[in-house]
Amino acid sequence: MKRIEQVLTDAVIRAGRELWQTDLAESQIQLQKTRKDFTGDLTIVVFPFVRFAKSSPEKAGEVLGEYLVKQLDEIRDYNVIKGFLNLVIDESYWQAMLAVIAKDPDYGISQADDEAPLVMVEYSSPNTNKPLHLGHIRNNLLGYSISRVLEASGKKVMKVNLVNDRGIHICKSMVAWLKYGNGETPESSGKKGDKLVGDYYVRFDTEYKKQVKGMEAAGKPRKEAEGKAPIMLEAREMLLKWEADDPEVRALWEKMNGWVYEGFQKTYDRMGVSFDRMYYESETYKMGRDIVLKGLKDGILEQEEDGSVWADLEDRKLDRKLLLRSDGTSVYMTQDVGTAQQRFAEFPIEEHIYVVGNEQNYHFQVLSVVLDKLGYTWADKLYHLSYGMVELPEGKMKSREGTVVDADDLMDEMISTAKSMSDELGKLSEYNEEEKQNIYRQIGLGALKYFILKVDPKKNMLFDPKESIDFNGNTGPFIQYTYARIRSVLRNVSDAEVVFPQISLNEKEIDVIRLIHEFPEVVKTAADEHNPSVIANFMYDVAKEFNQFYHDHSILNADDADTRTFRISMSKLIGDMIEKGMGLLGIEVPERM
């Protein structure tokens, strides 16, 4: 069935020819939703037509409105206010559309077929020396959600995680554990693996500072103290041994990373995110070197006297960028060049999305340019999904000041808040303990996820730990609650067949139906813009609108049987849509709450 927007656009183009002898381009036809305080469903902006119509906007609107009402069964009425032509859509269109939607369980969602293009989404990409925190939560939720959204727009999606499992930071945890750990393990201490390793990272830092201070007190200049503190020398030595494949160091490294992965996995599982493939920097950090050397040979890159290799990007309004150190080793950029090349060679990737914070905007800008210079035609297929920081009222999170909001703790807190609110309301008495726990979890995480995802990714956002995340108003639980209400109504009807009898629709019903109609467009916009917040804000509108309808009109006690059937079907559709939409955000919806 053709969407009304398309029908109208086509008709206006015909009108342009017949009324004004003008060929209108689709882009000249501005269709928008009619504002609430005016009569109508869709509005055409007439101003662009006045020069063809050679009449006032009002006159042109009248002429066009009359034409459309006469030509299209879908348009019942029109009114013109200033240069705006407001069109009232005939109920027959809504009825027919609902009938089509009712038969399509995938409404709004496009399934990928074999031909569908592949999108690779890299996200999370944690370091293995510290537990996950609030910043990672935003990354993980965005990465997971955008993957779901892209799938829903008909793409094949591969979610990947590139774990930073090597480097001096890991060695610091290892040194501290050897020195002060007394063989402590997650089992012996009861600590989550990532937390345990993180604790030793902190311990290293404390010892290091102590040593630097001591050396400064003994008269050493600060720089020297920082560079020569014994514990730091140990960490550097450990890194060298690691690179030399020292078996003892490697064994310890594997053991401690193993603890971290176990801990991370628990956090990922709880958060509800997953990956199709893991990459590890220990396996990729040398990649890209050959590519760079070839670029050098081809005269695209240049070499300094000390042997270091550089890309000169000044013609692209960027700096010179180092690609190989003077000792011939790779840097971060080199590795990303290498991994990208490997991935594009291995998979038919149409787009590669990197979900990484905006502090790396420059890095990804350079990455694309370097790849382009090196002649890779897919260089423009990289997309940096750059997101802003999560700030606390006092500014950035700082581990030194203990203001880091731990991911596990935050989830715990959200769930326990959900529990106390639920228990107070006491609506879950029919459920056993396990079922209750599951609902607390759904609500607590729903609140957290929605809170994060409703904000435009590129903006910095504020999180105030003192004012816990809301459960009322524009929140996840509000939307979940709307769903639970719908399910509650539907539990009262046994014959769940979704049909739409011909009834005369009231205003609230039309408001709700319009949103049902909009859903596929919203999913498409979110996918095109790589922006889950589009879905989040839409789901809120849907819940808000449905709640108004629910408040004003009884579903089960409607005036007549047809109206009752219609409203039950409409509620079912809205419930399904909420479930799908929230699913795209990675948020579950409870049957009761």
Next chain:
RNA sequence: GGUUCCGUAGCUCAGCUGGAUAGAGCAACAGCCUUCUAAGCUGUAGGUCCCAGGUUCGAAUCCUGGCGGAAUCACCA
């Protein structure tokens, strides 16, 4: 200093591919539960859309210049 991003109600955020009188939630105040779940609904109050120019029939939206904030500009990752 260069580059990028942000600046909308007391607070948190929508709206930004130019369109009508700029919208929600929270907080405040006033109402609505013998009727499908009140985590809901209704109302009141709250605005120099950072400032100044420009483009346009029309600017929160586009352009230029300021101001304020953030990020970044390593032989770190």
